[in-house]
Structures are given as C-alpha cells and as structure tokens.
Amino acid sequence: MASFSKAEMKKVFNCFDEDGDGKISAEELKNKMRSIGEELSIEDVSDAVGGVPLGLEEFIELVSVNGDHQDIDDEKELREAFSLFEMEGQGCITVKSLKRMLSKVGTSRDLDECCAMISRFDLDGDGILSFEEFRVMML
Template sequence: MSKCTDYEHIFNRFDKDGDGKISPLELQHCVRSIDSELLLEEVQLVVDSLGSDQGGLLGFDGFVSLMESKDEEEKMEDLRNAFGMYEMEGCECITPKSLKRMLSRLGESRSVDECVVMINQFDLNGDGVLSFDEFELMMLD
C-alpha cells in the first residue's frame, strides 16, 4: 500500500460524515481515539494553521501536510536520540573518541585515527567534531 493510499484510508476514517473534509470536531474525536486529549479550540488552531480555506475544515491536502509534519517530528526525535548515544558528554558534539567508544559498543572496532577520517567526511566547519546539524546531514545523505 502506498503512503498516499495509507493517508486516504486514514483520512476517510476521520471523515465521519463522508463530505471529503475533516471538521475540527471530527479531528478531535480521532485524537481521542488514540488516547490523547485536545480541546476543540486547539484542534481548530491546527486546522487553521494548515491554511484551511474550506470554511474551517481540513481537506485531504491539509491532512497529508499534518501527517507528514508529524513524521518529520518523529524523525528529528529519533535523530536527536541517536546523536545523544554518540556524543561526548557535555560537549554536544561527536568526537573521534566518542565515535570510537560507541562503535566498540556496537561490536565494530575502529582506531581513533579511523574515527577522525570518518568524522572529517561530514565535518563541514573543519573543527574536527560533528555537531548535530552535521550529524543530521550525514544521516539523511
């Protein structure tokens, strides 16, 4: 099943009255179904922020935007967690030593010199370490 088809299926489940649009009330009911609580005013703000031009209702394109923004938030959280595993405590960066330590934990033995070479491939500012932004670019490459 394609991502678009998945979204259509989910959209249709949320669109209780079948009018091709999700009202703030329908969206609120859906959020409740996944064990979360939002006030109707909060849901209306979400619908409005997605550029609702359909009388305060969320069309399919806006729904896809909402779903994809959630996917991006989850990806960023996963990246931050992964970065935290590799970073040297207190410096908010990945050093050759911290990379060596993490690779060893993963069963991959590398020398500090090899880790320097690995870091240099993605070290955009030449400071010898990877910031989160450089790590993100490396992971998305």
C-alpha cells in the first residue's frame, strides 16, 4: 500500500493555506471545501479543526486514517486512471483531455462544463489537474 509523502501533503496543505501564514484557519478550510463543491458552515469547519488554525502536522492528522497517512490501495491503479484522463502527455488533466475522455465513455460535455468540473478540484487555481489534485479528488 502506498501512502502520501510528507512533501505531497505539504503541497496540498499549501493550497489550503490561502494567506501563506503556515496555518489553515477555519475560514480557509471552508473556502477550499466550497471550491470543490462542499458547502459547510463555519461551525462545522470549526468543529472539524477543533476551533484553532491547523499547522501542517495537524492537517496531516485531520486527513489521516487511524493516525496514519490516508492509504490508497493501489497506487498503480490510481496512476493508470489518471493517465486515461491525461491523454496529452503533459502530466496533467486539461479541459480538452477531460472532454475527450468523457466523450469516449459516452458522457459528452462541452468545454465550459469540463472547465467547471476541473475548477471544482483545481486546488492551486492553474486551470489543470495535477496528479496530486486528482489524488485528492479520489479520496
């Protein structure tokens, strides 16, 4: 079983830490969850973080299972799934590659719809999905 490395967790943490202060506030967590389609009240988010901003170690604990990093049963399968959507050899999922794959599986979407789908999970706002963002989406 593969687990997230601390470097990978730090990348995700940095996406949540909007103001770059090294802590994730309840408001930052709420904003990021909203960006991926999860509408939570500030009270729910505050309860999840214990009412105090999260540092990297606390963030890792929050997203961990049984005190260990979230495991993915088969890293190879996740990478294979990513490569199906990636299709352009760029190491990321673009709006065009998502549209192509959805068309192949009989779920056609226009470019605007594909852009909206990507933006829900695009943690760093660059308009594409990296493998790390894809992994977070699959959790």
